[in-house]
Amino acid sequence: MQQLYSTSMEILEILAEELNINKEWFLQQHVIDERPNYTTLRLLHYPSVPEDMPTGTERCGDHTDYGTITLLFQDEVGGLEVMNRAGEFVFVEPIKHAILLNTGDLLERWSGGINKATRHRVRAPADPKLRKQIRQSIAYFVHPLHRTIVEPLAGEKDLYSSVNAGDFVADIFARTY
Numbered sequence: 001m002q003q004l005y006s007t008s009m010e011i012l013e014i015l016a017e018e019l020n021i022n023k024e025w026f027l028q029q030h031v032i033d034e035r036p037n038y039t040t041l042r043l044l045h046y047p048s049v050p051e052d053m054p055t056g057t058e059r060c061g062d063h064t065d066y067g068t069i070t071l072l073f074q075d076e077v078g079g080l081e082v083m084n085r086a087g088e089f090v091f092v093e094p095i096k097h098a099i100l101l102n103t104g105d106l107l108e109r110w111s112g113g114i115n116k117a118t119r120h121r122v123r124a125p126a127d128p129k130l131r132k133q134i135r136q137s138i139a140y141f142v143h144p145l146h147r148t149i150v151e152p153l154a155g156e157k158d159l160y161s162s163v164n165a166g167d168f169v170a171d172i173f174a175r176t177y
């Protein structure tokens with residue numbers, strides 16, 4: 001957990017630099033020991049694909065993550081797809097030991113739309129060998145403190161209102177679950 005946290009903070013520092021905002025800003029809003037916050041490590045388990053499930057069936061529906069960033073680890077079964085700028089879903093080839101970085105809704109707001117939240121989904125594979133395997137993935141969802149006020153610090157500042165991070169995410173949870 002500590003390693004995941006430090007890696008994500010290194011990424012946030014780089015993102016802050018890219019956005020030309022104070023390097024410390026994101027770090028101050030993601031203090032690990034301060035609660036409450038929605039930062040979570042989730043281990044996901046997808047059973048083998050039932051025979052009658054058509055290839056391409058969504059096993060995890062098209063969505064964006066809600067927080068700042070997500071570090072995603074997938075196994076060799078694959079099935080993850082991310083949307084490119086042209087609005088097409090692109091298959092993400094699993095790469096051993098690679099970490100996929102997804103940008104979330106709150107980062108999109110903070111960056112005034114520069115770092116658009118990544119739309120992604122998981123679909124059932126076609127390969128019969130892969131369909132028989134269990135799929136596992138690990139997602140480390142990085143969220144700011146509940147009390148953080150997220151407002152655009154770069155990009156198109158007029159496009160996004162300022163929101164309280166805790167309320168913003170609680171509201172999405174209430175609508176999706």
Ligand SMILES: O=C(O)CCC(=O)C(=O)O
Pocket residue numbers: 044060065072074080120122137139
């Ligand atoms: O299982 C995956 O690879 C993706 C899971 C995911 O997108 C999520 O839990 O938000």
Ligand SMILES: [Fe+2]
Pocket residue numbers: 063064065120
């Ligand atoms: Fe996701």
